[in-house]
Amino acid sequence: MADPMRIRAQASGDKAVVRVLMAHEMETGQRKDSAGKIIPAWHITDVTASLNGKQVLAAEWGPSVSKNPFLQFTIKGAKAGDKVAITWKDNHGDSRTDEATVS
Amino acid sequence: QYALAFNKTAFDAKSIADALKAYGASAPVESKDVTLTAPEIAENGAVVPVAAASSLAGVKSILLLVEKNPNALSAKFDVTDAVEPNFATRVKMGQTSDVYAVAITADGKAHYAKKEVKVTLGGCGG
Amino acid sequence: GLGRWAYADAATAGDALYDVPRFGNVSVLHMTDCHAQLKPIYFREPNVNLGVGAMKGKLPHLVGEQLLKAANIPPGSAEAHALTYLDFETAARRYGKVGGFAHLATLVKRLKASRPGALLLDGGDTWQGSATALWTKGQDMVDAAKLLGVDVMTGHWEFTLGMDRVKEIVAKDFAGKVDFIAQNVKTADFGDPVFKPYVIREMNGVPVAIIGQAFPYTPIANPRYMVKDWEFGIQDDNMQKMVDEARAKGAKLVLVLSHNGMDVDLKMASRVSGIDAILGGHTHDGMPVASIVANAGGKTIVTNAGSNGKFLGVLDFDVKNGKLADFRYRLLPVFANMLAADAAMDALITKIRAPYDARLAERLAVTEGTLYRRGNFNGSGDQLLLDALMDVQGAEIAFSPGFRWGTTLLPGQDITREWLMDMTATTYSYATVTPMTGETIKTVLEDVCDNLFNPDPYYQQGGDMVRVGGLEYACDPNAKMGSRIQDMRLNGKPIQASHTYKVAGWAPVAEEAAHAGNKPVWDVVEQWFKAQGGKVAARKVNVPRLIGAVPNAGYDA
Ligand SMILES: [Mn+2]
Ligand SMILES: [Mn+2]
Structure with a gap:
């Protein structure tokens, strides 16, 4: 089971800036191990975000997004106390959802 | 509920043009209404902070691409009414390259901003 | 020839050189890139400092007589020797060693006495460059800078002591005494500021903001593992934000204490508006005249104060009706023979070096x-x-x-x-x-x-x-x-x-x-x-x- 995300959601005016750090290897599929064998690609492919249960963002990522990925986006109309949830899914079928409260 | 959308053809594409084609977008034109924020010199080629934004009307998605990576496309963000067309992430770069932010509008047109990001060996100093 | 001071005694020459009349109501003294040189040394300036592209033929890319011409300084004078490599060996024997914190301290005291409220700014590269700085993990320079009366500082080589050591010095040694500022150093996770981006100090009733700009390429030019939790970069956008924020808080004069290097400072001055002056370092350019750069908001003064404790920059500002009306700039060479050693600083340096004397010598x-x-x-x-x-x-x-x-x-x-x-x-x-x-x-x-x-x-x-x-x-x-x-x-x-x-x-x-x-x-x-x-x-x-x-x-x- 992957480590939890670190999520910061901060309201400013009538919007909230959300910053997320996910724990994932994001293996490119281009590297070789010490025996010269290609290390297979292993990366997050899909990311979604929701505000109070309603989806606000969908993203597709390739293996060139950095290890332990960072994501920042801004939700309109979000206020302190609202719930932001982030979900990622990788090409192994693994996935994880974490939630934070807008402060 | 939502459909997972990962477009393998787009992410397997070698060139920027082919990646955009996989999303049905036209050849991109440079636009001052698209902004790309990236460092001139990467502090670490494995972790290059990049941000893309657009002030164009009717933006449907925003893409980040690295021209000289083995596969050009790094990330695609779909814009809804609930988020600003402004996203930041961090990408890997194998070598010095132009980085592109591309905004695709509802009419299928692609608009871009680009910036050269240098990946250097490092080590010198004043 | 060695010019009009060749036959004057050192003290007379010193009086002429260091008698800088006060101007205006705000003054800052600027040292940078001393590279831990506590004692007077010789330092030969370059005969090759090529400017390419738009930088060709412009400051700081002038050497020898071209530099003297741009500053209207007579060849053979003490200042000409300080600024150039010309006739180096002869002139070095004539004018003697340069720098040294005890001599610098005397000059700082002299200028502060004539400029009430003047601040001493240190552009960094202070805690590295000597055996004692390495062996004491920068403690020698931290103690010397505090005694010298540094008010505000930013950094570059400082970071090669590692993040923990830098944080320790800032939190303990510098607490309440020296502000370490850098708007462009952020944590690598969520981008939180690591240091104060700026300080606002009041001088003679004028609120003055000083914004810090650390060396943007520290993790590239130096080992990244030493600053692995921090991100640097030039960060123009954030610089503009800090300038605007400081102005909104009432600053009537906005200065940037920079370790960008002079070419980067000149470009930054053209892109960011609202900065009155950038006091720069890193490229070790001893600039006898200020460069003036136009931008959307007006004009920005750009200076650079050399290296190795050899120079002290003096910027005097006349701030009238809430804005900069006029300024004067001087780059003073620190000639050890023309400035008596300050006794307290001399004693500190002797104490710092005592355990290492035999090894050093x-x-x-x-x-x-x-x-x-x-x-x-x-x-x-x-x-x-x-x-x-x-x-x-x-x-x-x-x-x-x-x-x-x-x-x-x-x-x-x-x-x-x-x-x-x-x-x-x-x-x-x-x-x-x-x-x-x-x-x-x-x-x-x-x-x-x-x-x-x-x-x-x-x-x-x-x-x-x-x-x-x-x-x-x-x-x-x-x-x-x-x-x-x-x-x-x-x-x-x-x-x-x-x-x-x-x-x-x-x-x-x-x-x-x-x-x-x-x-x-x-x-x-x-x-x-x-x-x-x-x-x-x-x-x-x-x-x-x-x-x-x-x-x-x-x-x-
Ligand atoms: Mn230096
Ligand atoms: Mn430096």
């Missing part, structure tokens, strides 16, 4: 030629290191980093361990020997050359070209990356792209190199000194053949 050899470092391509001091690295380790080629710190020795002077450490003391000065193909060698040279001669200053890192021993080459600074390095030869024979060569080097930035068990470079060089029989002949300095860049006002052959 040990004579390794006598030099027959001048040993210096500055210049775009090479210096005789660098050549000595290259020769030693090749000889001792049986390498056919050597690289030495294009650092701009390190002090100068005159012919006949002792080469002491202190001088060797002045040239090499960093926290990662491992000596390396690496097999490299001709192709790799070319890639390395091209990479460093682009850091120096990219026509866009934001793509530069502000050091000099890597010094090269053994290998001869030609360099076309105006060419594009990949085509600047040409005609590489070893012993007259062209370098083969696929052939492997034995290449010596030092100060690797890769983390693995720190754990490879390599000797420090000074151990290797000391071994070489032992084999020289007490004397080191003048070095034959290996510089590339230049293609296309000359004539240039930044080049004196």
